[in-house]
Amino acid sequence: MSKLNHIGLDKDKSKELGEKLNALLANYSIFYQNTRGYHWNIKGDTFFELHQKFEELYNDLFIKIDDVxxxxxxxxxxxxxxYSAYITQSVIKESKQVTDGKEAVREILNAYKSIIKLQREILELSDELGDEGTNALMSDYISEQEKKVWMYSSYISDQ
Structure with a gap:
């Protein structure tokens, strides 16, 4: 019996990688639903700009969930x-109802911190496996999200 899967990668290491990707899927799914909540419940003088930004974010997460x-x-x-599996597997926790824009942005930044860390672990594992497809996906996500972290951080900066 072959030790390689249908795309030519080691079956055991691919299984381990799939488990890590399932953890990422769980985190993305909780992050997605939290972001929907921010979008729906945001109030105050930043409503229009954040309502739009949160919609952009959850649409992006929706695509990433499918990709993963x-x-x-x-x-x-x-x-x-x-969701029962997601809740137990996700480092990101379900958000309470958040109406304050800066609080929502802080939660988004914390979610990105967790997700980027996990994606770096996945990237390291996929690199060891020689899995270019997962490498490319994680590299693209990390680059994009690091820029978003900078932008969201700038939004809540008091300087």
Whole structure:
């Protein structure tokens, strides 16, 4: 029996990578739903600009959720799809109802911190495996999200 999966990668290491990607999927899913809540519940003088930004963010997360699930499938795994699994697997916790814009942005920054850390772990593992597809996905996500962290950080900066 071959030790390689259908795309030529080590089955055991691909399984480990798929588990890490499922953790990322869980974090993205909780982050997505939190962002929907920020979008719906934001109030105050920054409503119009943040309402729009949060919509952009949750639309982006929606696409990433699908990309990550499909990558898990490509590696031969099965993406988790229920919130009960997401809640136990995610480092990002469900947000309470947040109406303050700066508080929502702080929560977004904390979510990015967790996600970027996990994506770097995935990138290291996929690099060891020689999995260029996952490498490219994680590299693109990290670059994009580091810029978003800078922008959101600038928004809440008091300087």
């Amino acid at each position: 699930a499909e990558r898990i499938l490509t590696l031969g795994g099965t993406p988790n799809h229920n």
